[in-house]
Amino acid sequence: MTEEIVNKICNEVFHTQPTEIIRNNVGLAGYVYTVQINDEKYVVKISDDKNLISGSTYWLNKIKDLDIPIPKVISENTSVAPYYFVMTFIPGKDLGLVYKLLSKDEKKAIAKKLISYQKEIKKLPMARGFGSLNSYEDKENIFATWEEVILNDIKRAEDGIKKNKIFSTEYASKVRDLIPGFKDYFSTIRPEAFLDDATTKNVLIHEEKLSGIIDLDWITFGDQVYFLGLTTMALLSMQADLDYAEYLKEEMNLNSTQKKVLNLYILIFCIIFMSERGARFNQDEPVPVSEQEKNLLIKIFEKYYEELK
DSSP states (O other): OOHHHHHHHHHHHHSSOOSEEEEEOOOSSSEEEEEEETTEEEEEEEESOHHHHHHHHHHHHHHTTSSOOOOOEEEEEOSSSSEEEEEEOOOOEEHHHHGGGSOHHHHHHHHHHHHHHHHHHTTSOOOSSBEEESSTTOOSSOBSSHHHHHHHHHHHHHHHHHHHOSSOTHHHHHHHHHGGGGHHHHTTOOOOEEOTTOSSSSEEEETTEEEEEOOOSOEEESOTHHHHHHHHHHHHHTTOOSHHHHHHHHHHTOOHHHHHHHHHHHHHHHHHHHHHTTOOTTSSSOOOOOHHHHHHHHHHHHHHHHHHO
16 A cells, blocks of 8 residues: 555545655554645545445444544545545544553543443444444344354454464463353343444543544444453553553443453453464564563463463
């Protein structure tokens, strides 16, 4: 993906070329650029995956009347590749990039605000099934039960681990063997909307406050505790404190069963992180993994696995 394509998009949408183009190395399946047009900034997202673009614009339009700070769609193209859409710019940096600079009180305030947005997204109608959907009409990514979503994520992680040959697939097998113990809990989950990827990424922080939620390529329907598992795993992989995760847990008022389920979800995301090491995604080179990082992921796995055994 080149700046020439971004220039062409800006000519089509704004009838002028940007004075500045900045590549944002975020997301795994698309290319994101911040562009300066006269005195305003905009964000251009480009992908070879039509569903990624149509999913983003579909949900941004569905959510626009909710009390959640999200970008507004300016223009979109889902007819001819490369597919793209242009949206308004929200100032801020990913939470993970500024996390270690934040005070406990600031983390607590951000957690409180994010959970208010998680409650707000539940105002969307429930889906007919479970999973990360590009739309309510998405039949390709929908599952009949939340347990099937979980098992599919474990299988994806196992396939990635097998392909990249950095970790043993035994880790995925161990997690799968834990699932029968949670069947009763999974059967209670309803297909309610939640922001699954609003974690240390996609949560923008500006002047120590939450300024926006971005990268809404899909909306996930199922157990909201899942996003807390990913957030916790992301902090663990950063070797950061877990203050923010604890504040989220407090705001969500988890019961004892949910706290146990949270440990399972952390394990699932641990093997997903393992599966992503050595993958290329939208980068020029595969995501590297050092021995130190490999050992860290194994140590995290062993800690939470022992707690659940």
